[in-house]
Amino acid sequence: MIDSRIDGQPAASVALADRGLAYGDGLFETMRVERGKIALLDRHMQRLQLGCRRLHIPLDIQLVRREVCSFAQELQQGVCKLILTRGDGTRGYGLPQPATPRRILQAAPLPQWPAQNAHFGVCLYPCQTRLAIQPLLAGLKHLNRLEQVLARAEWQDPAFAEGLMLDTSGRIIEGVFSNVFFVCGNTLLTPALSGSGVAGIMREQVLELAAGQGLAVEIADLYPDQLGRMDEVFTCNSLYGIWPVLEYAGHSWPAGPLTRRLQSLINGQDT
Amino acid sequence: MIDSRIDGQPAASVALADRGLAYGDGLFETMRVERGKIALLDRHMQRLQLGCRRLHIPLDIQLVRREVCSFAQELQQGVCKLILTRGDGTRGYGLPQPATPRRILQAAPLPQWPAQNAHFGVCLYPCQTRLAIQPLLAGLKHLNRLEQVLARAEWQDPAFAEGLMLDTSGRIIEGVFSNVFFVCGNTLLTPALSGSGVAGIMREQVLELAAGQGLAVEIADLYPDQLGRMDEVFTCNSLYGIWPVLEYAGHSWPAGPLTRRLQSLINGQDT
Numbered sequence: 001m002i003d004s005r006i007d008g009q010p011a012a013s014v015a016l017a018d019r020g021l022a023y024g025d026g027l028f029e030t031m032r033v034e035r036g037k038i039a040l041l042d043r044h045m046q047r048l049q050l051g052c053r054r055l056h057i058p059l060d061i062q063l064v065r066r067e068v069c070s071f072a073q074e075l076q077q078g079v080c081k082l083i084l085t086r087g088d089g090t091r092g093y094g095l096p097q098p099a100t101p102r103r104i105l106q107a108a109p110l111p112q113w114p115a116q117n118a119h120f121g122v123c124l125y126p127c128q129t130r131l132a133i134q135p136l137l138a139g140l141k142h143l144n145r146l147e148q149v150l151a152r153a154e155w156q157d158p159a160f161a162e163g164l165m166l167d168t169s170g171r172i173i174e175g176v177f178s179n180v181f182f183v184c185g186n187t188l189l190t191p192a193l194s195g196s197g198v199a200g201i202m203r204e205q206v207l208e209l210a211a212g213q214g215l216a217v218e219i220a221d222l223y224p225d226q227l228g229r230m231d232e233v234f235t236c237n238s239l240y241g242i243w244p245v246l247e248y249a250g251h252s253w254p255a256g257p258l259t260r261r262l263q264s265l266i267n268g269q270d271t
Numbered sequence: 272m273i274d275s276r277i278d279g280q281p282a283a284s285v286a287l288a289d290r291g292l293a294y295g296d297g298l299f300e301t302m303r304v305e306r307g308k309i310a311l312l313d314r315h316m317q318r319l320q321l322g323c324r325r326l327h328i329p330l331d332i333q334l335v336r337r338e339v340c341s342f343a344q345e346l347q348q349g350v351c352k353l354i355l356t357r358g359d360g361t362r363g364y365g366l367p368q369p370a371t372p373r374r375i376l377q378a379a380p381l382p383q384w385p386a387q388n389a390h391f392g393v394c395l396y397p398c399q400t401r402l403a404i405q406p407l408l409a410g411l412k413h414l415n416r417l418e419q420v421l422a423r424a425e426w427q428d429p430a431f432a433e434g435l436m437l438d439t440s441g442r443i444i445e446g447v448f449s450n451v452f453f454v455c456g457n458t459l460l461t462p463a464l465s466g467s468g469v470a471g472i473m474r475e476q477v478l479e480l481a482a483g484q485g486l487a488v489e490i491a492d493l494y495p496d497q498l499g500r501m502d503e504v505f506t507c508n509s510l511y512g513i514w515p516v517l518e519y520a521g522h523s524w525p526a527g528p529l530t531r532r533l534q535s536l537i538n539g540q541d542t
Contacts, residue, residue, distance in 0.1 A: 006287075014284055014292060016277075016377060018292070021289070022299075022354070023417065024295030024414055024415050024416060024417060025416070028293075056424055079362065081362070083293070091301075093416065093422070094423050094424075106287060111362065129407060130405075133404070142417055144416070145293075145364065146295055147405070149364050149366070150326070152364035153365070153366050
């Protein structure tokens with residue numbers, strides 16, 4: 001059983017000079033491994049590339065891809081987490097010139113979420129922690145995740161499988177570790193992530209599958225006062241797929257037909 | 272010459288499971304060491320305690336204080352950087368129960384800023400990177416510092432010793448690695464940090480010294496269109512003390528008498 005690697009070599013610890021530790025100066029991808037393959041590998045690599053461009057981190061994407069695939073082959077099943085940091089730095093925020101990014105791979109078993117989350121649906125905790133609006137970082141899966149840490153610390157009750165987060169302007173944005181979708185009539189809606197949030201891999205996959213099915217899809221600013229008009233709600237991420245949402249803040253929904261249709265499409269197509 | 276320690280032991284690397292790396296889940300303090308002592312130690316420890324309370328990180332402040340003092344004694348002169356993370360975690364944002372925070376101490380020489388910065392003054396680069404508004408994290412010196420990384424990457428020209436950052440609402444907040452003060456008539460002004468920014472140790476010290484001198488002090492929302500009314504501007508941090516600001520975005524100021532008075536007070540009282 002493999003455990004973790006840094007820059008291709010087995011390793012259990014990282015240099016104290018790493019800017020990932022000092023400043024959260026890097027990105028990550030949490031990838032599902034099934035039968036030795038990374039699910040949705042191309043999308044993960046594309047998001048990583050986008051993040052590196054926006055953070056000015058030089059990236060050898062072919063090298064990362066080879067290492068990730070080799071790691072998945074050995075792992076066979078579980079979670080492959082990739083952390084890409086800007087590498088070592090000296091004191092101060094200035095970028096090291098040149099930067100030598102560090103590739104960290106960590107293996108973990110697939111999380112043991114209750115099977116009923118996908119089968120029956122989940123309740124969402126109404127998080128009070130709001131997401132700040134920062135267009136420069138919005139959409140990226142970067143290492144600055146204190147907002148998610150604070151939000152997840154708000155509840156212990158296992159009756160809530162996830163929490164829903166708004167931004168500081170009151171828009172619905174995402175779950176703590178998921179994206180969120182709404183069905184309103186024949187339209188599939190999901191929050192715009194231009195100011196905050198993580199543009200999830202499974203969110204992209206759902207959007208593409210829905211468009212391929214001829215569904216109307218809208219990426220929009222959504223507010224809690226619109227929830228009463230929604231017919232179905234679900235969350236998604238790249239590890240668990242889709243969970244129907246049954247309850248949130250006094251609203252309730254069924255695990256509806258469009259959610260079920262997308263679930264079966266995802267289950268059939270996700271690798 | 273000592274280099275770095277983790278939890279009291281010499282160490283050059285940190286466990287990959289550390290949540291400081293995974294999420295930037297921790298805090299730091301960058302402290303000046305002179306003649307074996309930490310300058311403004313009490314203030315550093317107080318800010319660390321405040322940060323730990325707000326992030327729900329358990330803290331043995333007496334242990335941290337002892338380790339920091341012992342480290343400073345060995346270092347004699349330079350910079351002592353303390354990183355306090357929430358310690359190891361397993362996958363996911365949920366807090367480890369119980370958390371075992373990790374204390375990381377790193378030594379560095381004092382930065383070699385040009386002596387003229389303090390003697391004559393500096394020019395500030397007008398950063399385009401805006402600070403997001405997040406009251407839950409405002410004021411803390413936490414490890415989520417991608418905004419500072421992006422801001423510092425905006426300029427290479429050494430003619431700018433620092434950059435000035437606004438928040439996403441256009442308020443003046445701080446330098447990339449400093450706080451900022453303004454003198455308007457007989458009043459000393461500094462931006463409120465209730466939405467973003469780091470409440471610097473030297474900022475606190477300047478506020479206290481100014482109040483002790485009977486100066487009028489205001490902590491306020493400040494906007495760039497007020498800059499024309501300012502008589503003096505300076506930045507400060509706990510490593511360099513005070514730098515007069517000579518230029519920013521078409522405005523210019525002298526290194527004025529109140530700035531000089533505060534500089535000499537700081538130089539006389541900073542340990």
